[in-house]
Amino acid sequence: MLELxxxxxxxxxxKLIIDNINLKVSERFVAITGPNGSGKSTLAKLIAxxxxxxxxxxxxxxxxxxxxxxxERAQKGIGFAFQQPVRFKGxxxxxxxxxxxxxxxxxxxxxxxxxxxGLCAKEYVNREINSSLSGGELKRIxxxxxxxxxxxxxxxxxxxxxxxxxxxxxxxxxxxxxYERNKxxxxxxxxxxxxxxxxxxxxxxxxxxxxxxxSKDELLPTLLGKGSVSAACYKQGGAE
Amino acid sequence: MDAIQRQLLEQVADLHGVPSGAYSIRVNxxxxxxxxxxxxxxxxxxxxxxxxxYIAPGTKNESVHIPVVLSQAGIKExxxxxxxxxxxxxxxxxxxCGIHNGGDEDSDHSGxxxxxxxxxxxxxxxxxxxxxxNGNGKRIMNPTTECELGEGAYMEMETAQIKGVDSTSRxxxxxLDKGATLIVRxxxxxxxxxxxxxxxxxxxxxxxxxxHLVSRSVAKDRSKQVFTSVMNGNARCNGRSECDAIIMDEAxxxxxxxxxxxxxxxxxxxxxxxxxxxGDQLIKLMTLGLTEQEAEEQIINGFLK
Numbered sequence: 001m002l003e004l005x006x007x008x009x010x011x012x013x014x015k016l017i018i019d020n021i022n023l024k025v026s027e028r029f030v031a032i033t034g035p036n037g038s039g040k041s042t043l044a045k046l047i048a049x050x051x052x053x054x055x056x057x058x059x060x061x062x063x064x065x066x067x068x069x070x071x072e073r074a075q076k077g078i079g080f081a082f083q084q085p086v087r088f089k090g091x092x093x094x095x096x097x098x099x100x101x102x103x104x105x106x107x108x109x110x111x112x113x114x115x116x117x118g119l120c121a122k123e124y125v126n127r128e129i130n131s132s133l134s135g136g137e138l139k140r141i142x143x144x145x146x147x148x149x150x151x152x153x154x155x156x157x158x159x160x161x162x163x164x165x166x167x168x169x170x171x172x173x174x175x176x177x178x179y180e181r182n183k184x185x186x187x188x189x190x191x192x193x194x195x196x197x198x199x200x201x202x203x204x205x206x207x208x209x210x211x212x213x214x215s216k217d218e219l220l221p222t223l224l225g226k227g228s229v230s231a232a233c234y235k236q237g238g239a240e
Numbered sequence: 241m242d243a244i245q246r247q248l249l250e251q252v253a254d255l256h257g258v259p260s261g262a263y264s265i266r267v268n269x270x271x272x273x274x275x276x277x278x279x280x281x282x283x284x285x286x287x288x289x290x291x292x293x294y295i296a297p298g299t300k301n302e303s304v305h306i307p308v309v310l311s312q313a314g315i316k317e318x319x320x321x322x323x324x325x326x327x328x329x330x331x332x333x334x335x336x337c338g339i340h341n342g343g344d345e346d347s348d349h350s351g352x353x354x355x356x357x358x359x360x361x362x363x364x365x366x367x368x369x370x371x372x373x374n375g376n377g378k379r380i381m382n383p384t385t386e387c388e389l390g391e392g393a394y395m396e397m398e399t400a401q402i403k404g405v406d407s408t409s410r411x412x413x414x415x416l417d418k419g420a421t422l423i424v425r426x427x428x429x430x431x432x433x434x435x436x437x438x439x440x441x442x443x444x445x446x447x448x449x450x451x452h453l454v455s456r457s458v459a460k461d462r463s464k465q466v467f468t469s470v471m472n473g474n475a476r477c478n479g480r481s482e483c484d485a486i487i488m489d490e491a492x493x494x495x496x497x498x499x500x501x502x503x504x505x506x507x508x509x510x511x512x513x514x515x516x517x518x519g520d521q522l523i524k525l526m527t528l529g530l531t532e533q534e535a536e537e538q539i540i541n542g543f544l545k
Contacts, residue, residue, distance in 0.1 A: 050523055050527070069526070070523060070526040070527055071526045071529060071530060071531050071532070074526065074527050074528060074529040075529050078527075079527070082527075086518070086520045086521050086523075086524040088521055088539065089456075089484065089542070090456075090541075090542030090544070090545045091538065091542035092542075095538075095542060096528075099525065099528050099530065099538065102529060145528065149528065
């Protein structure tokens with residue numbers, strides 16, 4: 001279980017991005033939502049250790065991980081799928097999925113992860129993760145990678161962005177299968193109603209603070225009916 | 241051959257002993273052994289150090305190994321190897337030089353390789369450079385490759401220098417006839433105070449010929465690299481040169497591309513990118529559980545693979 005206690009983050013220039021957040025994540029699916037600039041991605045990076053918390057504590061399975069490096073947190077069992085996947089010249093899809101799995105995978109084993117994200121494995125497994133791949137393809141490979149990690153906590157930063165022709169239903173199926181296999185919590189940063197709809201808990205951020213927290217039944221009607229600036233972000237499916 | 245020489249041979253030519261087929265192995269400044277095959281004849285030059293390699297027209301799926309090893313400090317040599325490749329051949333040529341220098345004097349191997357490919361001949365040429373040894377003497381290699389590709393000929397050159405060469409100046413010159421294709425893939429890693437210069441000059445003279453030069457390099461510590469390419473598009477042709485380098489520590493890399501289109505239908509492209517290891521690549525691999533150092537190794541190994 002993940003617990004954030006009074007966590008804040010200020011940029012080196014002194015701008016407060018995350019303002020005293022308290023949060024527990026132990027459910028199957030937890031969705032983090034909120035308008036642009038509300039601090040969602042920053043929160044994900046704080047949990048993964050990509051940026052350090054300015055104040056507060058982060059506990060993972062009861063252990064204080066606040067001062068741990070990215071690597072240590074990853075090894076403790078935190079997986080992170082980037083919003084914008086990184087390209088590597090020379091490293092292949094098989095290389096990256098093998099690194100994620102922590103062992104050299106056979107082509108057949110890697111193919112299973114790729115098939116699950118709707119990629120024809122034979123065509124992709126030996127391709128380099130370089131600019132010859134489209135944004136949508138990279139995004140799916142990114143998801144296959146965290147899937148191969150099988151961690152107790154997996155964070156997805158806007159997994160739907162750039163998913164192109166692949167359907168949301170397939171993406172949701174991936175989350176469900178992942179949970180079935182790992183029984184680990186999945187934290188999803190998203191604006192999409194269909195993704196919020198599968199959440200056991202929704203956390204609404206605003207101005208770096210937790211604005212609301214509750215079940216989808218409690219929060220979704222408010223979020224969709226608000227008519228506020230943020231409500232405009234909640235789309236009825238389809239890719240951004 | 242002793243153990244050091246055998247190890248060098250393995251490094252530069254993946255050989256665990258005498259190869260099958262035609263070969264010529266040069267050890268410490270002299271010919272150690274050689275063998276010809278039915279279609280490939282190797283003849284020692286009489287006027288200067290080196291060999292002539294004659295590959296009969298139509299020879300297919302055969303290979304030639306011509307590695308050089310130096311394990312004795314202080315040897316300086318200039319060797320001429322001329323390849324005469326008959327029409328319609330399809331062969332693999334493995335060259336390479338390994339220097340072990342445990343002494344105080346410099347060891348220097350310079351090879352001049354000339355290739356003449358007749359009509360529709362295909363050659364894959366692999367050349368690895370490697371150095372080791374704890375001596376103060378420098379390990380120096382200055383290879384020159386000159387290629388003439390006849391009509392429809394195809395040559396693929398893979399060169400790699402990953403470790404232990406203190407100073408290198410590599411020159412590759414090529415002339416391409418009608419419909420000929422040249423592909424060069426260079427991999428280079430320098431460390432310590434090493435210096436490496438690469439110079440390519442390609443004359444694309446024949447209609448519909450094409451050349452593609454790809455250089456990937458990593459410069460560590462205080463090492464210095466300069467990549468220069470001159471491509472002359474003198475006919476309807478396609479020329480492309482790519483230089484991609486990672487700099488680390490206090491190293492420096494220069495790229496000096498020159499492409500000349502001297503014909504209205506010559507299409508010439510150059511790309512050069514030099515920079516440090518990308519932070520987001522390191523972070524991504526660390527989120528997969530690698531340490532920063534392991535992530536760095538993975539990125540570099542992949543980049544130079």
